[in-house]
Amino acid sequence: MDALVTLRAVxxxxxxxxxxxxxxxxxDLDIAAxxxxxxxxxxxxxxxxxxxxxxxLDTPSGGHIQVAGRDLARLSxxxxxxxxxxxxxxxxxxxxxIPVLSAQExxxxxxxxxxxxxxxxxxxARAILAEVGLAGLEGRRPAxxxxxxxxxxxxxxxxxxxxxxxxxxxxxxxLDSENGRRLLEIMRRLNGERGVTFVISTHDPEVMAFxxxxxxxxxxxxxxxxxxDGPP
Amino acid sequence: xxxxGLLLRLAWRNLWRNARRTVILLLAVTLGVAAMVFxxxxxxxxxxxxxxxxxxxxxxxxQIHAPGYRxxxxxxxxxxxxxGRLRAVLDGPLVAAWAARVRVPVVVASEYDTAGVxxxxxxxxxxxxxxxxxxxSVDGRPLxxxxxxxxxxxxxxxxxxxxxxxxxxxxxxQGADGALADRGFRVVGLFRSPWSxxxxxxxxxxxxxxxxxxxxxxxxxxxxxxxxxxxxxxxLVAALRAAAPELEVADWRTLSPLTHAGQQLYSQFTWVWxxxxxxxxxFGLVNTLLMAVLExxxxxxxxxALGMRPRWILGQVWFEALLVLVLGLAAGNGLALALARAxxxxxxSAFAAGAELAGLAQRIPLIIHGGDLALANGLVLAxxxxxxxxxxxxxxxxxxxxALRRN
Numbered sequence: 223m224d225a226l227v228t229l230r231a232v233x234x235x236x237x238x239x240x241x242x243x244x245x246x247x248x249x250d251l252d253i254a255a256x257x258x259x260x261x262x263x264x265x266x267x268x269x270x271x272x273x274x275x276x277x278x279l280d281t282p283s284g285g286h287i288q289v290a291g292r293d294l295a296r297l298s299x300x301x302x303x304x305x306x307x308x309x310x311x312x313x314x315x316x317x318x319x320i321p322v323l324s325a326q327e328x329x330x331x332x333x334x335x336x337x338x339x340x341x342x343x344x345x346x347a348r349a350i351l352a353e354v355g356l357a358g359l360e361g362r363r364p365a366x367x368x369x370x371x372x373x374x375x376x377x378x379x380x381x382x383x384x385x386x387x388x389x390x391x392x393x394x395x396x397l398d399s400e401n402g403r404r405l406l407e408i409m410r411r412l413n414g415e416r417g418v419t420f421v422i423s424t425h426d427p428e429v430m431a432f433x434x435x436x437x438x439x440x441x442x443x444x445x446x447x448x449x450x451d452g453p454p
Numbered sequence: 455x456x457x458x459g460l461l462l463r464l465a466w467r468n469l470w471r472n473a474r475r476t477v478i479l480l481l482a483v484t485l486g487v488a489a490m491v492f493x494x495x496x497x498x499x500x501x502x503x504x505x506x507x508x509x510x511x512x513x514x515x516x517q518i519h520a521p522g523y524r525x526x527x528x529x530x531x532x533x534x535x536x537x538g539r540l541r542a543v544l545d546g547p548l549v550a551a552w553a554a555r556v557r558v559p560v561v562v563a564s565e566y567d568t569a570g571v572x573x574x575x576x577x578x579x580x581x582x583x584x585x586x587x588x589x590x591s592v593d594g595r596p597l598x599x600x601x602x603x604x605x606x607x608x609x610x611x612x613x614x615x616x617x618x619x620x621x622x623x624x625x626x627x628q629g630a631d632g633a634l635a636d637r638g639f640r641v642v643g644l645f646r647s648p649w650s651x652x653x654x655x656x657x658x659x660x661x662x663x664x665x666x667x668x669x670x671x672x673x674x675x676x677x678x679x680x681x682x683x684x685x686x687x688x689x690l691v692a693a694l695r696a697a698a699p700e701l702e703v704a705d706w707r708t709l710s711p712l713t714h715a716g717q718q719l720y721s722q723f724t725w726v727w728x729x730x731x732x733x734x735x736x737f738g739l740v741n742t743l744l745m746a747v748l749e750x751x752x753x754x755x756x757x758x759a760l761g762m763r764p765r766w767i768l769g770q771v772w773f774e775a776l777l778v779l780v781l782g783l784a785a786g787n788g789l790a791l792a793l794a795r796a797x798x799x800x801x802x803s804a805f806a807a808g809a810e811l812a813g814l815a816q817r818i819p820l821i822i823h824g825g826d827l828a829l830a831n832g833l834v835l836a837x838x839x840x841x842x843x844x845x846x847x848x849x850x851x852x853x854x855x856x857a858l859r860r861n
Contacts, residue, residue, distance in 0.1 A: 274855045277759065279758070279759055279854040279855040279858065280853075280854075280855040299764055300763045300764055300765065303758060303761050303762060303763045303764065304761065304763065305761075306759065306760065306761040307760070307761025307762075308761070310761075312759045312760065314756075314759075314858070318756070320464075320753060320756065320757075321471075321753075322464065322467035322468055322471060323464075323467075331460075331760060332760055332761060334457070334460045335457065335460070335760070335761055335762055335766075336761075337457070379760075
């Protein structure tokens with residue numbers, strides 16, 4: 223199977239004052255379409271940096287990254303934005319939604335940027351919000367939603383346009399256990415039913431338990447890459 | 455609408471996230487635009503009134519003289535009363551009114567004093583359509599016709615000569631033949647003028663009477679012409695020059711360079727005023743947008759992460775500036791128009807002496823001109839959007855990962 227994401231000898235070093243701080247120290251990784259991958263490791267191990275590099279939000283200090291067949295180093299900021307728009311969905315730990323847009327408008331945002339027509343946008347947004355259990359809350363703005371509801375809106379937005387890849391950075395970190403489990407169920411279903419590839423960074427053992435591939439990072443290196451047959 | 459509709463919607467809602475700040479900014483733009491439009495209306499009114507006043511007292515948009523008269527306004531520099539081709543142009547469609555005059559420096563003496571003044575020999579009917587003095591309020595009787603032998607003098611000249619209506623004065627002048635000419639005149643009326651120089655320095659009698667005194671049979675020193683369309687002054691001057699190539703034809707800009715310079719000065723003042731007001735407005739606009747961009751840095755990072763291109767981020771901030779400017783322009787224009795309509799004109803008669811010195815009328819009409827409105831609005835919109843480019847560019851060039859880290 224062709225890899226959806228390929229990293230070769232990827233390094234990333236941040237400069238803090240006079241000091242160079244390495245975040246990734248030569249990562250080689252292939253992620254195939256349809257995988258459900260968890261990145262785990264202690265704080266500072268490079269999980270978020272790796273997600274940001276795969277999503278083209280940051281540029282590596284060394285090495286090469288390919289996503290959906292495109293070499294990120296060869297793309298301009300505008301082209302990287304276009305790649306994210308067409309192929310990648312993001313879920314962040316918090317502050318995921320645009321505060322001046324309603325839940326439905328937040329979900330429609332990516333489709334609107336893609337140029338999807340209004341009728342189709344409305345229908346798909348309402349359907350996906352119903353799917354994540356938010357029917358009836360479409361008109362609410364983020365401030366009127368709970369943390370769990372906001373994260374589900376963010377997931378709905380990340381998957382509504384059927385991206386090839388969803389990158390989620392600690393998506394359950396700010397949720398209680400019930401909302402966290404509910405969110406994971408949604409992701410697993412999307413992965414199983416729609417073949418959406420998930421790459422999730424987490425500390426949460428429950429999330430790791432869902433993964434079919436668990437990659438452990440330590441000090442900017444892949445310490446372990448474990449594949450499983452399926453979640454329990 | 456598509457993406458532009460989305461960006462416009464985002465811009466509109468973002469504006470009202472901090473309603474107080476937006477209202478203050480809108481007020482600043484509104485007052486700035488109103489000040490610009492009102493100042494333009496005042497300035498244009500001032501220029502129009504100044505030029506109208508000059509045309510009324512000069513008088514005329516154009517004057518015709520014999521060569522040498524403007525350097526030495528003596529009776530000998532004369533030409534025949536208009537006839538033939540010149541008369542055809544004067545009676546044609548380019549001309550609203552004209553009057554032929556004898557105009558020479560004379561000495562007027564009463565029993566008590568003498569004064570050097572300008573004697574005007576006029577045709578009262580033609581003069582009334584052309585010049586202020588033809589319509590001036592007169593204590594006594596106005597001149598009846600070109601043969602009237604009475605003398606009209608200004609109220610202040612009468613005070614200086616210590617004479618009154620009904621008394622006689624003597625006018626002494628140099629005739630067209632170079633010999634001295636003098637004659638007694640009865641003062642039949644005292645006129646008033648807003649220009650003190652006219653009240654002190656002009657005496658009027660009938661044209662034929664002046665011609666007889668100065669030995670100018672059938673001749674005049676000056677033809678003053680009011681244009682039918684002041685915008686077509688060049689065409690009128692060209693037609694008059696073609697009809698009377700032996701005479702000097704000059705328009706008011708040449709005859710009254712001070713008025714022309716004043717006209718240009720006030721136009722430039724308007725530009726300076728525009729610039730000052732705009733700089734204040736632009737400072738507020740850019741500052742506010744920069745603050746809004748700073749506050750929403752993380753949000754812009756999120757937009758970039760979701761696939762919004764940097765140029766759309768730029769568009770989003772730019773639309774915010776556009777909305778503020780359009781709303782401010784609408785309110786500012788409305789305020790200025792309402793104010794101009796309510797006031798109609800500004801009375802500066804309290805500063806009459808200064809106004810006369812500056813060549814200004816005492817009542818300044820407020821004239822809203824389409825061109826001035828378009829200029830003020832176009833300037834604010836174009837320069838405002840140009841000023842907004844900096845904060846918009848700052849937002850667009852944010853690195854997504856750094857923006858997302860910002861709290």
